[in-house]
Amino acid sequence: MSRQPLLSRRTLLRGMGALMALPLLEGMRPGVARGAPVPAPRRFAVFYTPCGIHMPKWTPGGVGANWSLTPTLASLAPVKNDVLVLSGLDNLPGRPDGDGHHAAATSAFLSCVKALKTEGSNIRTGISMDQVLAKAVGKATRFPSLELGIDQGKGIGNCDSGYACPYANNIAWAGPSTPVPKETSPRAAFERLFADFDPNITQAELAKRRAYGLSIIDAVRDDAKALEGRLGTTDRRKLDEYFTGVRELEMRVNAMEGAGPTCGAVATPVDTLDVREKTKAMMDLIVLAFQCDLTRTCTFMLGNARSQRVYSFLGLSGEHHAYSHHQKAQANYDALAKIDKWEVEQYAYLLQRMKGVLEGEGTLLDHSAVYFSSEVADGNMHEHTNLPILLAGRAGGALSPGRHVQYEDVPLANLYISLLNIFGVPVTTFGDGTGPLTGLAG
Incomplete structure (x- = not known):
């Protein structure tokens, strides 16, 4: 027999004209007499970083549980057993017509649908998987989804070799022509x-x-x-x-x-322009939004496609996008390695914050899936194959992390099909996917 919760999930604290949401408390969840407690909800977060990754310092040695951290992934050491490294997944719909790799691939980052090349308002791509998820589970929370980022970017015009700015500035798409704007x-x-x-x-x-x-x-x-x-x-x-x-x-x-x-x-x-402080604040917002069960789906963009950020605090004077076109110069490789390492450190910070929040029979990270990737692999070659992918958390027991899983020529969309299935969305097709991705549960 079930008993009614002590508190409503919609309970708010009030005072001095403010309304403050509460975290998901045990008293808000219905109990089952003489039975196991109701499982904690599952959450999904996306961490997008632009301009690709210097892959030689990314790809771990070894597969399965016997994998070693590379210099770029070193900050994941405290959460190594909570992370899956997935190699060999491709997002071929991200390839553009001619030039425009970054914007075309960013628009396809979560949709796996080829974008119509246009500088005008007749943009067209596909619905992103986070929005498919939000439509399915978003009714249970105050916000169906949460979109965050560091850079706003232009809303109109050409942002990458004939591709309109919405393609470069958004990874969340509610429909083929409807980007979901992020809060910066x-x-x-x-x-x-x-x-x-x-x-x-x-x-x-x-x-x-x-x-x-x-x-x-x-x-x-x-x-x-x-x-x-x-x-x-x-x-x-x-x-x-x-x-x-x-x-x-x-x-x-x-x-x-x-x-x-x-x-x-x-x-x-x-607002501050310091990307270090701003990024940490956004990571903390994600943790608190999940902890409060205000949303169960969140995307974060560390930068827009073709990011021109200068990481002066890393001792660099050039722009990120310029470094990504390394032309095999060692100085550019070294600069990219510094940027990549810092980006993964921000992801590791998010994971450790989530791991520190106790919830039910585990932690917030245990009940979540936290996805990290970029629109391309090598930025110089604009590679849309063997993308750099991390997937952290256990998604309530559906994922078996602490491993490096190697695939070969498998559509990235297969991962999205599997993730949607894990979150209770019974899709069999998505983007250019061919079916669920095997190997996530061990």
Whole structure:
């Protein structure tokens, strides 16, 4: 027999004109008398990085469980047993008509559908697999999906050899002609997720809250204290961990924007341009959004196609895209290795944060699948075969990580078919796929 949950999944904390969502607590999940608890929900996250990877320093030695970390993958050491390295998967629909490899492949990154080459508004590709998933499971959460990124990019015009800018700037597509725009402001994403204002608040009350510089948690503290009295020990611990995470992220966002506590009203600050701070803030947002069960599907773009970012903090003076066209020059190889290593470190940070969140009979990472890749392999040759792919987490027991699995000439879309099946979406075809990918469960 099932018993009703103590709290509604839609429970919000209220105070000082703020509404704050709660993490997924045990008291929100229906229990089963004399039976096993309800399994934690599964989540899916995508980490996209542009311009390819320097593959000689990426590909691990050994296959199966006996694989070794390469210099590029070294930061994965603490989570090595939580990661699958998948080699030999191809995304041939990413090949362009003529030039335009980066934009064409980015548009096909999650759709595995060839894009129509156009600079106009008549863009056409395919629905991305994250949006197929969001349509299937998104009704269970406040946000069907969450799209985040670092760079906004142009919305119109030519962004890569005759390919329109939406192809280069988006990996999430709700339909063939409908990219899902990403949020590139940590402040805006934070407030959207955790600090929705009560529509009934007066302007005077809102001005008072801002003037006092109250944090979200300060605003809802009284309601939070009342709630804690109704919770068990485990839920009180989870709530405390969640508040700590939200407060730390809030402080980081405020510090990034120069918007600390103030005794007077301030104008809306400008977001930081420091990619290091911005990326960590976005990773923390993903963790908290999953922990709060605000969404179960999230995509993140570390940059747009043909990224021209200069990684000066790595001691580099050239642009990423320029380095990716290495022309077999050792100096360019060395620069790419530094960039690739830093990118994987950001992914490793996300995984370790998720691994640190206890949930049900495991961790947030145990119940998730976290995908990392780029639109091409070698950026100089614009290779659409043997893509650099990592898949972390156990997806509630459906994945068996800690291995390097080698394939040969297998469509990337087969991986997406398998992932959709794992999340309960009974598709048999997707993109140019030929069927589910074997070997993910060991």
